[in-house]
Amino acid sequence: MTTATTAEGSQAAHHGPAPGLSRWLFTTNHKDIGTLYLVFSLSLFMVGGVMALLIRAELFQPGLQLVQPEFFNQMTTMHGLIMVFGAVMPAFVGLANWQVPLMIGAPDMALPRLNNWSFWILPFAFALMISTLFMEGGAPNFGWTFYAPLSTTYAPPSVTYFIFAVHMMGISSIMGAINIIATILNMRAPGMTLMKMPLFVWNWLITAFLLIAVMPVLAGVVTMMLLDVHFGTSFFNAAGGGDPVLFQHIFWFFGHPEVYIMILPAFGIISQIIPTFARKRVFGYASMVYATAAIAVLSFIVWAHHMFTVGLPLVGELFFMFTTMLIAVPTGVKIFNWVATLFRGSMTFETPMLFALAFVVLFTIGGFSGLMLAIAPADFQYHDTYFVVAHFHYVLVPGAIFSIIAATYYWLPKWTGRMYNETMGKVHFWLSFIGVNLTFFPMHFIGLAGMPRRIPDYALQFADFNMVASLGAFLFGFSQLLLIYNIVRCVRDGRGAPARPWDGAEGLEWELPSPAPYHTHQTPPRVD
């Protein structure tokens, strides 16, 4: 893909960022908002991480040492909610804000003021959510999946705050998704046809449609909870003719597409990074697009594989088992395409590439344990054990989180105009890689042996593996401080980065100078 040089000089006359705090409060600039999202996500990643370490510290030894079971439950719940809605999702939206306009040759997002609003709702939503920790009766303690009646009849009073926080996050995500779709569909540079779009943009386009389809369903289910808790309805109350299993159906109708919302943008990032450092075009571009679309469509008809043990009819178990396994096909297409891109490439192993390669390997492990869980008769053994915890952490931590870290290292020179410290980046990678595997790999074994999730105490036989997992968690957690330190040093006094810091990098964003000017692509570039 080649582009005509853009006339960046013309914008010297244009205004730059507003001074002081008002720049961040009132900004409508996609780069500022992208930065806000990313910083917000990194902060909540640390908050959620501290909660994870509290959980692992309690599980370091059998018995109760540090926290009471009530507080432990609040920690597992808040850790899950904060990581899903506060860390992973905003990070991807932040990356989309920064990169989508740069990559498609648009001057900004389609709806800049809406963009400001979708970000600024989030701090308030999470202030509501986190404030519940200091309330009488404690924070939500029913798990991030908030199954009724645990989250209705037996919920702490703070559940109302939780419900409104979820409403606000939902509104923020939907507005963000609308903005991204409008930007991608209406603001591409001339000549940038849909099938010429970078894969990161393609994956985000599909993710945005998933968000619009399922975030309203989540809003619906928490609204039903609100009605049950405060207005005497019985959506999920069997005494009044409702059904708690209905909650699980509606929740997972949202929840399964949600897990793809957290992984499709990651696929996009990896599809940008691997071709760069293998110095080859991505293998099977069109099949990548179709595979993503296929995963998105299939995600709507597999939800009940989370509920094999609630008493589905046999036909239902079989249907959801086979459709779930079908998802392995398009996912396999993607993995093989990445491997084929690497094949005979001139690879170099800078930090983003290391994280991307670890993503491919470790996400595949997570995918395979997912296939094991999809086997309905076997799931009766695995259900609600640490095997499930191992599975979804393998797809979310070395999956989603590694891709976000890889994207950060990859585009940081473009954002800041400075290089990060490569050695520190590599040390960060190896510590994270070892930490992640030490934490989550033993969970497969203790899960298969029957240790239940969300319980603060466990049988003595699980002690050794739990100790290993806890040590790994602390290693992983504290090595993220290196990431923060590296970013701060990069922003303050990294050495200057050229416009194209990676010599295999292709795409419109690398045609721009580093750091990317406050206003870019004022005159749309031409894409041949």
Add this chain to the structure above:
Amino acid sequence: MAGAQNRRLITGLVAGSVAMFGFGFALVPLYDVFCRITGLNGKVEQGRERVEFIDAGRTVKVQLISSGSPGLRASLRPEVPTFQLHPGQLQETAFVVHNRSEEDRVIRAVPSVAPAEAVEFLNKIQCFCFEEQAVAAGEERRMPLAFTVSPRLPEHLHTLTLSYTLYDITPSKETGAAL
């Protein structure tokens, strides 16, 4: 031009979000219909089928069980816990509810049949299910139940379980509703 294009697209996307919010609520009645069609969840309709004949060739075991719910201070038990009967044969029995508290309570029993396949073949001719029952303090009351098992019951089913979960639905403040 771009403005009009954006407006059209955004209208569509917002309409889509609103529609999906509605779809979440539409899942509630859809789920109910789905359960009735498939017999999922053991939700039973009453008196659907006229029984034509008694199939004396085989015997089916019907178990009656009951369970309470949290906060309940009343009990429910079947007079006779198990029956061996021929499909088509009418069986009359009763459950006994006992209010163990010192107050008048309103209770409701919600039935369920297991396995789900058998739901449509267990016909209840008379049942107290889903009805609000006012039970005075300390009162013990017999609630009659009459049922048949359809002769169309698939051969591989030998045991059916009819269970009742008892809920206390005494209104907390409202006047008039209780008793």
